[in-house]
Amino acid sequence: MSVIERGHLPGVPVSAHRNVPVADLHRFLIAPERTTTELDTAWEVLLERARRDADWQLVALGVAAPRLAQIAARTAGRVYVAVREEIAAAVLGGFAEALLTVTPESGRGLIAHQLLRRAQAAGQKVVDQRKAACKRQPTEAEREEHLPEPGTVGRGASHPDLALARLVARGVITAQEADLIGRHRIEGVTLRRLGAERGWYPMQATRALRAAEHKVARALGYAQPGTARRATVHTAEA
Template identity: 30%
Template sequence: MDRRTPAAALAVGQRGETLLNDIEYRFRLLGQGPRPLSVDGHRLGHGLPRRRIALPELSTILMHPSCSYAARDAAWRLLVQRARTGDPAWRAGAIGVALPGLRFKAYLLAKLFTGDVQAAIVEHFLRALGTVDVARPGVVGNLLSAAFSKARAELRELEPASSGAPNHASGAVLPPAPYGHPDLVLARAVNAGVISGQEAELIGATYLEEVSLTAYAEATGQPRWTLYKRRGAAVARLRAAIESGELSDPYGDVINEATATVVLEAPTGRRRP
């Protein structure tokens, strides 16, 4: 039984492991023909091409390192507003522009869960389109973070019961969270003295939950640059412990994958990695 809403099903088509490929195919079709789904770059400004920009081209532009934070946010505010009209084409278009981020989130989820991760991330991305605060900077990051968190929680609930011990039977899969869950990898790292409890919280929030470092600094009242340096040192120790086998875990590579990823954040002064 398809658990998605009718709007989600209409926007994305067939479920399964090929779902994001199906979405990309449909998305490319939206950018073809004499009247492709597009935005007005002249009105958006912020250095975007001063002409109509088809959505597949817009997606490429927004992913380029030279694209400014302001341009990304301006484009995504417009995409969210169009999606909120309920027009299936614009909802599908918003998903298409976000495909690079959605693919990465689905990749991380697939390392943790055996359920339909692609359908889950798309469903919750669609829901986030209706709730995200477009006044906050980092619109697409906030959308993806909300979708990832909700999809992870849903998939965790849907996983079959586990005894908490690895199952090496033929054809068996590794058990679901909490065994091997990244949060518990961090907890074991704290117990082993590799990182502190505060460092585990910082890494968990800004990498696994994808709270921006700026938002975390504001919430905790700590300088952003201090947190950046503290996180970098803690991540280096954590990754070394995982790679050396000190924190051997079937899902330890999820931590490595997440902490190796640079998350674009709204700047608060000079841009830092």
């Protein structure tokens, strides 16, 4: 908006007889009556100008922002809420890179869609990397660190996400259970909110968390039910 308010940017030619002011460009592009030719003409101008001027890069990103937000949210889904910000950053970065490097090809759809596909691929890469980290079989050294003797939990230097990923890799808990534990115990997200995101009844989140923590407690050798929460929190801090 600050770029637009400065008023230094010329309109975008979308046909031989029409220039669209920058402030009206987003409304113009999303209007249902737009033709393929008009859309591609506008994006050709945006690409050309964005590669010469940082202000036009911001304009192009601003125009695409609603679609980028949708892509990030759809890619993250419910399971990957814990890495939503990472996915959103990857989507934005992927689009910004495509804006400066992609050469549009005829026959591959609208220019905007070619750029957005790059953004979606960047976000999906983050998801795939997280899946691989959860499924990867740990090394012998990691197995030893993963299930320490009772009373020694919490002395490691691992990041909480990695500690939970090792639990998933060993089959102690599922990826969904790790996400539930991490978001509630580490990030402080309420069980009410976690349940609402998953479409659960109010007590379902509590029961699911309790069941996941008992699995962790048993794996770590804590026999008393009352130690489940302590074992889980110590593991997440490990």
